Amino acid sequence: MKKDLNAKLTRGTQRTLDAFFDAMTALLAEKPFTGISVNALCERAGYPRATFYNYFEDRDDLLDYCWTALSDQANLSDLASSEPEHRVDTALDAMADLLEANAGLLQAVLEHNPPEGPLFSSLHVFIERKARELMSTCIDRDRSDLPADLIADHYANTMMLVLDWAYLRGHTLTREQLHVYAHTLLGGVE
Structure with missing residues (x-):
């Protein structure tokens, strides 16, 4: 993950992370993980691909963030x-x-x-x-x-x-x- 989750997150950063978390969980309820693309995640979250890649390496990195957010x-x-x-x-x-x-x-x-x-x-x-x-x-x-x-x-x-x-x-x-x-x-x- 490109953001340090141990550092204090800005409201904008948290809002973006929440949007991608919500997008991933919503898409997982609709289709297999292997069928979820970065484009679909960005479309669901309402952010461009560039924003996605500012936060995550790939969709597996986002999935790892989702597990972290759930464990918190x-x-x-x-x-x-x-x-x-x-x-x-x-x-x-x-x-x-x-x-x-x-x-x-x-x-x-x-x-x-x-x-x-x-x-x-x-x-x-x-x-x-x-x-x-x-x-x-x-x-x-x-x-x-x-x-x-x-x-x-x-x-x-x-x-x-x-x-x-x-x-x-x-x-x-x-x-x-x-x-x-x-x-x-x-x-x-x-």
Whole structure:
């Protein structure tokens, strides 16, 4: 991404980012990711191609921004301050809240983009990377002799597996079941 999202964004920059985010999500609800062109994104967002390329390298870069914007809505910032035994549940709940809040969009996107296709492969990579970042800062390094990075990868992959099972593969789970599945799968580490 050509803009530093950690810097304070101007209202104009945020408005432009929001327009491209909205364009991408609207188009994903209508067609497969592979069928979305930069021209279609620009037309939907109401900006010229030059503006698109001032912000993004390509549509994959915009998609990565969309994942970042959605993850910011998950409010995972307080994860590190929660008790170690509640961190997995806190993270799962935050991600589940985000998926449930966007259930209509997710369903429309799933109609045009299969879970094993490029769109969801991109989402999996993003979620796993984000979960690794979150878990690596939260792992209680004194609780295990294993390297913290390895444990973080294990947690991230397990959380992604449970979320994928419940929300992308269509297995309806209660929150309690979501927690039980994750804790059972993580049982060897905790």
